[in-house]
Amino acid sequence: MNEMIEKIITRHAIRRFADRQLEEETLREILTAGLYAPSAGNNQYSRIVVCQDKAVNLKLGQLSRYMQFKGRDPGTVAHSISSDQPSIQDDFTIMDGFYGAPTVLTIFTRPGQYAHDDAAMIAENIMLAAHFLGVGSCYIGRTGEVFATEYGLERRKEWGVPEELEAVCNVLLGYREGPAPHEKPRKEGRIIRVPAAE
Structure with a gap:
């Protein structure tokens, strides 16, 4: 293969991260891969915010968990995600909701028809590059x-994120703690082939 x-x-x-920060060169290579992701019309509007502040990441992670359940009983809305790498659903x-990841990326991009597409391609490049370099990742x-x-708005202003950009996704980065998850x-039947016309 x-x-x-x-x-x-x-x-x-x-989702289980070692208490160890990424080396700067490794992080730089991962971010470079993200910057080279395709974007609609090669617009390159997106911004990647890198946060390694434990207190900020914890607060944002707690807010992320809250947004998942929004006051509902987790037991009524949860479903199994992974026994190897349990999520807040498990x-x-x-x-x-950021699982103690030492590095949290937030991808912001300009609202519009292709905003989520652009952000998702950046995230995928980042996650694949991270895996190639021995770093674990999780899309949020x-x-x-x-x-x-209020807290999120304060942080983005503090970080200098342009007002016209919207937050689309997070990517968690860190070294995996424990064994690798088993193959699933x-x-x-997920591929549908359309035969060529005769």
Whole structure:
């Protein structure tokens, strides 16, 4: 199997992170991969905010968890995600929706038809580059809601994020704690082939 394909299919969401920060050169390479993601019309409007402040990441992670359940009983809305790398859906005692990740990226982009597409491609490049370099990652949604809160608005202003940009997603980065997650089988019937016209 092609080495790159093998790396792609062995990437998993990581939610158990070691108490160890990324080396600066490793982080720089991961971010460079993100900057080279495709964007609609090569607009390059997006911004990637890198936060390694434990207190800020914890507060944002707590807000992210709250946005997932919004006061509802987690037991009524949860479903199993992973026994290897439990999420807030699996373990209701987890109060940090960022799982203690030492580095949290927030991807902001200009609102519009392709905003989420651009952000998702940046995130995918980042997560694959991280895996190639031995770094764990996890994609987190709910980001727009978190940055619409008073605390989120204060942080983005403090960070100097242009007002016209919207928060789309987070990517958690850090070294995995514990064994790698086991392979999960792919569901059948997800590829539909259209035959060529005769």
